[in-house]
Amino acid sequence: MPIDTQDRLLNAAEKLFAEHGISETSLRAITTEAQANLAAVNYHFHSKEGLIKAVFARRLEPINQQRLDLLTVAEQQAAPNPPPLEEIITAFLGPALRLSIHPEHGGPHFMRLIGRLFSEPSEFKMVIHEQFEEVRRRFFAAFQAVLPNLGPEELFWRFHFMVGAMAHTAAAGEILEHISGGHCDQSDPEATLRRMTAFVAAGFKADLPAA
Amino acid sequence: MPIDTQDRLLNAAEKLFAEHGISETSLRAITTEAQANLAAVNYHFHSKEGLIKAVFARRLEPINQQRLDLLTVAEQQAAPNPPPLEEIITAFLGPALRLSIHPEHGGPHFMRLIGRLFSEPSEFKMVIHEQFEEVRRRFFAAFQAVLPNLGPEELFWRFHFMVGAMAHTAAAGEILEHISGGHCDQSDPEATLRRMTAFVAAGFKADLPAA
DNA sequence: GTCTATAGGGGGATAGAC
């Protein structure tokens, strides 16, 4: 069955935004890729900005919902204790890292987009940060529960470092394989998830640096 | 003494690129900010692309040179043993994180630019990756020497995670203070360096994840 | 070296026919 024009536009925009950047992608390029008419974007999304927001909204909500669900399950299983650190980290990183093997949820294209998102100019970021509000709050509380010896400042920094490792990996795309001389294989997201979780968990558990 | 037109253009471009993004910044905005004529960019740098490359070249070479120098010193001090892990990490992260307090070397503007660089579209990245070639090679070897139990694949991934934490922090700018509710203070780069080093060093030393 | 003026192209958005 054929895909709706609206979805073809979203798919084309997602792909081209990820490959060339948002500002670098013209509506003309998008409508050509989607085999739609130039005016279709304005009809369906009112403007380029409307299209951009729609591209992100379509994917972000499910990912963040999945994160919250996984965290909830982990918390219920461990109750009344807090869930182990590694499980919290996996609940956060997993849904994002697994994107690459779910073409029906954007696959590698959206993964690169989301990785790049964090370093976009501030105008774009503001819209998106609201989407992460609840996720940040819930996970922050979960981290505090298993790491009671870390103050909020230190904890926030470590959370930030984790997001950096994740975003950088997501944004890297196939480039990573090239610069590593073939050492880094991204085709298995579960393997990447295990590596990243091990690294990040150790970082969270690190001794406080000497002041 | 007044500053050269060429430098005013580089400074203006650096600032505006960091604030709004490269593609989003027009030569008109740059020449206005620099109080120079529109044609000046083409006269001094031949094209917008020439200006972009000049903006990066001016700052990247000194940073990477400093990294190599710090690594060399650490290696000489520790010889014939490899330098401790923390010193290698500090040699890599320090020159980048300290940028923010050196206005004469671009300060916070270039810091945000360099952080964003890694997630720019591939066209920009290719030019830049060559600049990092030697740094990557030397540091990779240094890491291998102190962490002989890690295979090249695992080591490359951890190197990658470290770069992610650094780039994400650099790109975040003042946003970080807002979203952390004031918890994260970026005004002291040495404190950030200590935090990041502690986190990353623990990550490097983490046990291998179960396959 | 620095300016004005302009060429020449591409962009987003919209009106109005179908």
Place this chain on the structure above:
DNA sequence: GTCTATCCCCCTATAGAC
């Protein structure tokens, strides 16, 4: 809902006077 045609703006780059 979809198309064509077009408006109007802003962009980069350059020619040529000073």
